[in-house]
Amino acid sequence: MNTKSPSIRIFAFFISAMTLLSISRIFADTNDLTSRGTMAAAFGLAVPIGLAGLGGLWSERAGIVNIGLEGMMILGTFGAGWAGWQWGPWAGVLGAVTFGMLGALLFAIVTVSFGVDQIIAGTAINILGLGLAQFLAKLAFSNAPGGGQSQSPPVKGLLPSVTIDFIADPLNTLQQKGWFVISDLAGMFSGLFYHLSYLTILTVILFVLTGWTLWRTSFGLRLRSAGESPSAAETLGVNVIRYKYIAVIISGSLAGLAGAYLAIVGTNVYRGGQTAGRGYIGLATMIFGNWRPMGTGIGATVFGYIDTLQLRDNANIRGLVLFGALVLIALAFLGLRSGVRATSLAFLIIGSALVGGFLASTNMAPEVAQVAPYVTTLLVLATASQRLRPPATAGMAYRKGESH
Amino acid sequence: MIDAPVAVKLAGIWKRFPGVIANSDINLDVRRGSVHAIVGENGAGKSTLMKILYGMQKPDEGTIAINGNEVIFHSPSDAIDAGIGMVHQHFMLADNLTVLENIILGSEPTKRGVINQQTALTRLTQLAQQYGLDVPFNSFVSELGVGARQRIEILKVLYRGASILILDEPTAVLVPHEVDELFSALSDLKAEGITILFISHKLDEVLAIADEISVIRAGSTVATVDPRTQKVSADDLAEMMVGSELPTPETRGSTVTDEVIIDVRNLSVLTAAGKPLVDDVSFKIHAGEILGIAGVEGNGQAEIVDALMGIIKSSGVLIYNGGDISKWSTRKRREQGFGFIPEDRMRQGLLLEAPLWENKMLGHQTLKPNSNGFLLTPADAKNDTARIIDEYDVRTPSIDVFASALSGGNQQKLIVGREMSSDPKFLLAAHPTRGVDVGAQSAIWDHLRKARESGLAVLLISADLDELIGLSDTIKVLLRGKFVADANPVTVTPQELGTAMTGVKKSDGIEAAS
Numbered sequence: 019m020n021t022k023s024p025s026i027r028i029f030a031f032f033i034s035a036m037t038l039l040s041i042s043r044i045f046a047d048t049n050d051l052t053s054r055g056t057m058a059a060a061f062g063l064a065v066p067i068g069l070a071g072l073g074g075l076w077s078e079r080a081g082i083v084n085i086g087l088e089g090m091m092i093l094g095t096f097g098a099g100w101a102g103w104q105w106g107p108w109a110g111v112l113g114a115v116t117f118g119m120l121g122a123l124l125f126a127i128v129t130v131s132f133g134v135d136q137i138i139a140g141t142a143i144n145i146l147g148l149g150l151a152q153f154l155a156k157l158a159f160s161n162a163p164g165g166g167q168s169q170s171p172p173v174k175g176l177l178p179s180v181t182i183d184f185i186a187d188p189l190n191t192l193q194q195k196g197w198f199v200i201s202d203l204a205g206m207f208s209g210l211f212y213h214l215s216y217l218t219i220l221t222v223i224l225f226v227l228t229g230w231t232l233w234r235t236s237f238g239l240r241l242r243s244a245g246e247s248p249s250a251a252e253t254l255g256v257n258v259i260r261y262k263y264i265a266v267i268i269s270g271s272l273a274g275l276a277g278a279y280l281a282i283v284g285t286n287v288y289r290g291g292q293t294a295g296r297g298y299i300g301l302a303t304m305i306f307g308n309w310r311p312m313g314t315g316i317g318a319t320v321f322g323y324i325d326t327l328q329l330r331d332n333a334n335i336r337g338l339v340l341f342g343a344l345v346l347i348a349l350a351f352l353g354l355r356s357g358v359r360a361t362s363l364a365f366l367i368i369g370s371a372l373v374g375g376f377l378a379s380t381n382m383a384p385e386v387a388q389v390a391p392y393v394t395t396l397l398v399l400a401t402a403s404q405r406l407r408p409p410a411t412a413g414m415a416y417r418k419g420e421s422h
Numbered sequence: 423m424i425d426a427p428v429a430v431k432l433a434g435i436w437k438r439f440p441g442v443i444a445n446s447d448i449n450l451d452v453r454r455g456s457v458h459a460i461v462g463e464n465g466a467g468k469s470t471l472m473k474i475l476y477g478m479q480k481p482d483e484g485t486i487a488i489n490g491n492e493v494i495f496h497s498p499s500d501a502i503d504a505g506i507g508m509v510h511q512h513f514m515l516a517d518n519l520t521v522l523e524n525i526i527l528g529s530e531p532t533k534r535g536v537i538n539q540q541t542a543l544t545r546l547t548q549l550a551q552q553y554g555l556d557v558p559f560n561s562f563v564s565e566l567g568v569g570a571r572q573r574i575e576i577l578k579v580l581y582r583g584a585s586i587l588i589l590d591e592p593t594a595v596l597v598p599h600e601v602d603e604l605f606s607a608l609s610d611l612k613a614e615g616i617t618i619l620f621i622s623h624k625l626d627e628v629l630a631i632a633d634e635i636s637v638i639r640a641g642s643t644v645a646t647v648d649p650r651t652q653k654v655s656a657d658d659l660a661e662m663m664v665g666s667e668l669p670t671p672e673t674r675g676s677t678v679t680d681e682v683i684i685d686v687r688n689l690s691v692l693t694a695a696g697k698p699l700v701d702d703v704s705f706k707i708h709a710g711e712i713l714g715i716a717g718v719e720g721n722g723q724a725e726i727v728d729a730l731m732g733i734i735k736s737s738g739v740l741i742y743n744g745g746d747i748s749k750w751s752t753r754k755r756r757e758q759g760f761g762f763i764p765e766d767r768m769r770q771g772l773l774l775e776a777p778l779w780e781n782k783m784l785g786h787q788t789l790k791p792n793s794n795g796f797l798l799t800p801a802d803a804k805n806d807t808a809r810i811i812d813e814y815d816v817r818t819p820s821i822d823v824f825a826s827a828l829s830g831g832n833q834q835k836l837i838v839g840r841e842m843s844s845d846p847k848f849l850l851a852a853h854p855t856r857g858v859d860v861g862a863q864s865a866i867w868d869h870l871r872k873a874r875e876s877g878l879a880v881l882l883i884s885a886d887l888d889e890l891i892g893l894s895d896t897i898k899v900l901l902r903g904k905f906v907a908d909a910n911p912v913t914v915t916p917q918e919l920g921t922a923m924t925g926v927k928k929s930d931g932i933e934a935a936s
Contacts, residue, residue, distance in 0.1 A: 236530035236537050239519075243527050246516035253478070253514050254528030254578075255499030410518055 028312075033199075038344040040202045046337035046376075052202040054190045056326055056334070057209025062283070064315075064322030065221050066091070066276040066293075070300025071307065071314040072228055073272035078309060079232060080265030081245035082129055083413040085140030088297025089147025090121040090270045094277020096151040099170030099288020100158055102281065107177045111217070111278045118274020119267055121147055126266040130259060133415035144297075152290060159288075168290035173282050180219075182211040215283045217275075224272070229311040241265055245409035248416045259418060273297065306395075308406050320395070336376060342394035343372035349398070365397065428490070429454040429586055429617040430475070435484035437470055444470040446641040448484070452586075452619060452634075455612055459620045459628040462638035462663055463831075463859040468621050469511075471638070472588050475619075476508045477501035488586070499528075507579025511590040511857075513571050517564035521557050522546065525578045549580055553610050554603075567720060569600040576607065587611065588619045593627055594857060597718050597885060598920035605631050623663075623859055625656040637662040660860055677710035678895050682741075683879035684730075684848050689738035691725040691903075699725045700736070701903035707848070707879040712870070714882045714894030714911070718923050722903035723883045724765060727850050730881070731755060731762055742848065756785055761846030763837055765853045765883070767830075771837045774826035778818060778836060779807040781825050786844045810839035815865055831862030838866050842873060849873065852883045867893065887916035901925050 043051040050056055070087050077084035084090075097117030102110025121143055128139045152168065159165030164172060189208035193201045232238035243251040244261040251258050276296065281288045299321055306320075307313025327334040346369030353362030428451045435448040444467045452458040462468050473479045475486065477495030486493055488504045495501045498508075515524050522542060531541040543559060550556055555573040563571065572592060579587055593601045608618055608631060622628050628635055629649055636646045637659065645662050647654050684707045691700040700722040707713045717723055729736035732752040740748045747755065756762075762785065764770035772781050783792040783803050791802035807821045814835045818828055825833060834854070841849065854870065855863040870893060874880060884890045890897060890911075897909040899922045907922045 234537060235535045236532045237535060239523055239527055239530060239537065243516055243519065243523075246518050247514065250514035250516055250524075251527065253476075253498045253508065253510070255497065255502055256528050407518055410516065 036202055039341055040199045042337045042341040048333040048337050051337040052205040054205055054208040054212055057206050058212045060323040060326040063325045064318040065218050066279045066296050067300050067321050068318030069272050069276035070297045071303040071318055073269040074301045074304040076265050077269035078412045079242050079245045080262045081411045082266050083136045084269050086125050086143030087273045089144035090118045090273035091277040091293045091297045092147040092151045093117040093121045094274030095281040095288050095292045098278040098281035102173030103171045106174045107282050110173050110282050114274040114278030115271045118270040122267045122270020126263050130262045136413055170288035172286050177216050179213050179215045186211040217279050217283050225311045225315050340376045343369045426453040426455050431487040433485050436482045443641055448643050454617050455615045456633040457618045457620055457631050459632035459635045466638045467641040502582050505585040507584030508588040509575040515563045522559040525581050568595045586617045590621045625659045677875050679709045681709040682706050683709050685741035687739040691729050691736045698903050709877040711895045712880040712882050712893050714890040714897040715900050716919050716923055717900035721900050727852050759847035761841035761849040763851040763854050767833055772825045778821045779804045782807040782840050814839035831858040834858050849880045887919050
C-alpha cells in the first residue's frame with residue numbers, strides 16, 4: 019500500500035491469502051480445500067477463462083472492447099471438435115484458432131472500419147457465433163458415427179500431458195501432513211506440476227509473451243498507443259487502424275484457443291453450450307487484473323478455484339465461504355486503517371454474517387454457498403475498481419483523420 | 423535574418439470544405455532560423471493551414487516547398503520525414519503512457535523489435551539539457567501539469583529531428599512565468615537554426631517573440647510584416663486581423679453595492695485520500711461586484727467552482743441572499759439564480775452532438791421558456807434561442823446545427839447568452855474568454871460589464887491576467903487551495919500578480935490575504 023515495490027506487495031498479498039485459506043481449511047476440517055487434485059483442477063478450469071481474459075486484454079489495449087469473446091470462443095469449440103475429429107487434437111487446436119480468428123476478423127471489420135458500437139457488435143458476434151456453431155454442428159456431426167445434432171464425435175487421440183513426479187509427489191506428501199500454511203502451499207505447487215496439459219503450458223507461455231510484447235517491444239507500445247490516444251499515435255505516423263485489426267485478431271485467436279481447451283482437453287468433444295459464459299468471466303478477470311497479464315492470470319486462477327470447489331463436496335464450499343468471510347474481514351481492517359470507513363464497516367458486517375452462517379450450519383444450503391464466493395468477488399472488485407487504469411479510449415470508435 | 427534562405431514556401435494554397443472556404447490563396451515564405459508568427463481570428467483558417475503543412479489534410483490547390491524542394495504530403499509521417507514537427511493546441515499525449523513512451527512512440531530505438539530504453543533515455547536527457555526542457559521521463563503523463571506537457575510535446579518533435587517547428591496557440595494554457603520559460607526555450611531553438619511557426623492570437627506575445635508576422639483574415643494572407651524594421655503595434659495587428667481596434671477589458675467606475683449576494687464561509691474540499699484541495703476558504707461577493715480569483719491552474723479554482731455549483735462534496739457554509747443553501751442540489755441552485763460559465767465548454771458546457779436550441783435549454787430545462795413545469799416547450803425554447811443568436815452575435819447558419827459545428831468563440835457566446843438569459847443573481851465565470859478570438863472576447867466582456875452594472879455578483883476565474891485585472895473589483899490570489907494574497911486591480915500589474923501566484927509576496931498592489 020505504501021512505498022514497497024509491486025512485487026513485494028503481490029508476494030505479501032499472496033502469503034496473506036494462503037494463510038487465510040489455511041485457517042479456513044483447518045476450521046472447515048476439509049483437507050481437500052488445498053489438495054493437489056483441487057489445485058490441479060482449478061488450474062485446468064482457469065486456463066480457458068485466462069485465455070479469454072488475455073484475448074480481451076489484447077483487444078482492449080488497442081481500444082476495442084471485445085464483448086464478443088464468448089461468441090469467438092464458441093466458434094473455437096466447434097473448430098476444435100470438427101478439425102480434431104478429422105485429423106487429431108493438434109489440428110483441432112489449429113481449427114479452433116482459425117475459427118476464433120474468423121469471428122474476430124468480422125468483428126474488426128465492423129468495429130474498426132465501420133465504427134459500429136463495440137458493445138452492439140460484440141453482442142451480435144455472440145449471437146452469431148452461437149447460431150453458426152449450432153448450424154455447422156448439425157451439418158457436420160448429425161450423421162457422423164458417435165456424433166449428434168449438438169455434439170461432435172470424439173477428437174482423435176488426446177493432447178499429451180506431463181506430470182513432473184519428482185516435484186509433484188514430494189509436495190503432495192507434504193500437503194497431506196496438514197501443516198499450517200506449508201501444506202497448503204505444497205498442495206498448490208504440487209497441483210501446478212500434476213497432469214499438466216501442453217495447452218496449459220502454452221497458456222503460461224502466452225501470458226509471459228503478452229506482457230513482454232506489449233510492454234517491451236515497439237510493436238507493443240504502438241498497439242497500446244492505439245488504445246490510449248489514437249489521435250496522438252496517428253500524428254506520429256502510427257497506423258492505428260492496422261494495430262487495432264492485429265489486436266482484435268490476436269484477441270479472437272486466443273478466444274478460439276480457449277474454446278480448443280474446453281473441447282479437446284476438457285471433454286474430448288465439441289458440445290453445444292460448452293463455454294457456459296466463460297468469455298464474459300474472462301472479461302471480468304481482465305478488469306480484475308487491471309488490464310495486465312499478471313493480474314488477469316491471478317483473477318482467472320481465483321475464478322477457476324471457485325468453480326472447482328463447487329464441483330466437489332459440500333465441506334469444501336463451507337471452507338470457501340469461511341475463506342471469503344475472512345478475506346472481507348481482513349480487507350475491512352486494512353480499510354479502517356487507511357480511513358475508508360463506510361465500505362470497511364459494510365465488509366465487516368457481511369464478513370461476520372458469513373462467519374456466523376459458517377458456525378451455525380454443518381451442511382450449508384448449496385445455493386447460498388454457491389453464491390457467496392461471487393458476492394465476495396463482487397465486493398472485492400467494487401473496492402479495487404477505484405484504482406484501475408483502463409486504456410483511455412477503450413470502447414470508443416476511432417475514425418482516421420478526425421483528430422483536432 | 424531576412425537574408426536567410428526560405429525554409430517553408432506555401433504558394434496559392436486553397437482548401438474548401440462543404441459550405442466553407444477555409445483557405446483561399448494563401449502565400450507564405452518562412453525563413454530558416456526565424457520565428458514566424460501567424461495571427462488571425464478563430465476560424466480565419468490558421469489551423470487548417472497548419473494541418474495542411476503537417477500532412478493531416480491535403481490542399482485542393484497550391485504547392486508546398488520545403489528548403490526549396492516541392493513536396494506532397496500524404497500523412498503526418500511524410501511531414502515528419504521532411505523535418506516538420508507540430509505541437510498541437512490540444513496536447514496529443516496519452517495519459518496512461520509514460521513520458522518516455524509518449525516521446526519515442528512511432529520512432530522507438532529498437533534492437534530486433536525490443537525497445538532500447540537506455541538509448542532513448544540517453545538521447546532525451548541530452549536533448550532536454552541542450553534546450554532547457556526538463557521533464558521526468560519515467561512518470562505517467564497524467565501526473566504532470568500543463569507546462570510539463572508542453573515541454574514533452576516540444577521534445578517529441580525535436581526527438582524526431584525536426585528542423586521546422588509548428589506551435590499552435592502554445593501560450594493559451596500557460597501562466598506568465600511558463601510563457602517566459604517557453605520563449606527562452608524558443609530563443610535557444612532559433613539559435614540552433616530551427617525554424618519556428620508560431621500561431622497565436624495574443625498579439626503582445628507575438629510582437630515579443632516573432633521575427634516576422636503574417637496576418638490571416640477570412641482564409642487569405644492579408645499582410646506580412648517585420649516588427650524589427652517596420653513599426654507595428656498590437657492595435658495595428660488587430661486592425662489587420664478583424665478590421666477594428668483591440669478591445670480592452672477595462673471596467674469604468676465601481677458598481678459595488680453593500681448587498682451581499684453570496685457569502686462563503688470556511689469552504690473546504692478534500693481528495694478521496696483526505697488531502698485538502700480547497701482549504702478553509704471564505705469570501706463574500708456583493709451585488710454589482712466582480713471578484714477575481716488569480717492562481718496557477720490546479721490550485722483549487724476548479725474545485726471552488728464545482729463546490730459552489732454543488733457538483734462535488736464540500737464542507738463549509740454557503741449563504742445566498744441571506745439564507746443557508748449548503749444543502750441545495752445543483753438543480754435548485756440553478757433554478758434560484760446561479761449562472762455558470764464552465765472552464766471547459768466541451769466537457770461541461772455543451773452537448774456537441776446536439777442542436778443549438780437543445781444546448782440552450784441545458785441547465786435551465788426546468789424553467790420557462792424551456793419547460794412549462796411538466797413538459798418541455800421546444801417551440802418557445804427555439805424562439806428564445808433565435809433571440810440569443812441575434813443579441814449575442816452567435817454566428818451560425820441556423821439554430822438546428824450541432825454545437826460542434828460552431829467555432830470556439832461562437833460556442834462561448836452561446837453559453838454566455840444562455841446563462842444571462844435566465845436572469846442570474848450570481849454568476850460563476852471560469853475562463854470566460856479562453857480560446858476565443860478578439861472579436862468574441864470583447865463581446866463577452868461587454869456582456870459581463872453590463873450584467874455587473876445591473877447588479878449581478880460575479881466570481882471570475884481566469885488565466886488571462888489582463889482580463890482578470892481589467893474586469894475585477896477585487897482580486898484574491900489562490901495558492902494550494904488557500905487565499906495567500908489580495909491584489910488591488912487598480913494598481914497591480916500582470917507581472918506582480920503572476921509572481922504572487924507562485925507564492926512570492928511583497929510588491930506594490932499585493933497585500934497579504936485578509
